[in-house]
Amino acid sequence: MEPPSIDFSQYPTEGNRIKFYFDRDGFEETVKVVARTYRMYRLSLKHGTARDKLFRRSYVRSCMDQRLFLRTYAPEVFKNTLVEIFYS
Numbered sequence: 747m748e749p750p751s752i753d754f755s756q757y758p759t760e761g762n763r764i765k766f767y768f769d770r771d772g773f774e775e776t777v778k779v780v781a782r783t784y785r786m787y788r789l790s791l792k793h794g795t796a797r798d799k800l801f802r803r804s805y806v807r808s809c810m811d812q813r814l815f816l817r818t819y820a821p822e823v824f825k826n827t828l829v830e831i832f833y834s
Contacts, residue, residue, distance in 0.1 A: 749773035750819055759804070760811035777820045781827045784812040788831045 749772065754761040760780075767776040787809050790796035796805040816824035 752819070757811035757815060759807040760815070764811075764815060773819075777816070777823055780812050780815055781820070781823050784809060784816060785827050785831055787812070789834055792831075792834075 749768075752764075752768065754765040754768075757764055764776060764780060767779050771779070787796065787805050791802070791805050791809070796802055813824070816827065
């Protein structure tokens with residue numbers, strides 16, 4: 747499968763990190779890493795340290811970029827990740 751052409755500049759907070767994984771590991775692994783990170787950040791916002799005002803804004807911004815990436819390039823993975831978060 748040909749990896750999609752991705753404009754990393756549309757992800758202001760997480761673009762460099764996504765590009766790093768994309769260049770190093772390829773598209774499939776990048777989707778897995780972004781989904782796993784999105785899940786961890788969302789759960790941290792829900793239950794963990796990201797509930798503190800000091801960290802909250804940066805976590806939310808990162809989640810927005812990760813969500814956009816997953817919804818655009820891996821909608822089924824995004825849907826499954828949301829279900830995991832909901833039931834956590």
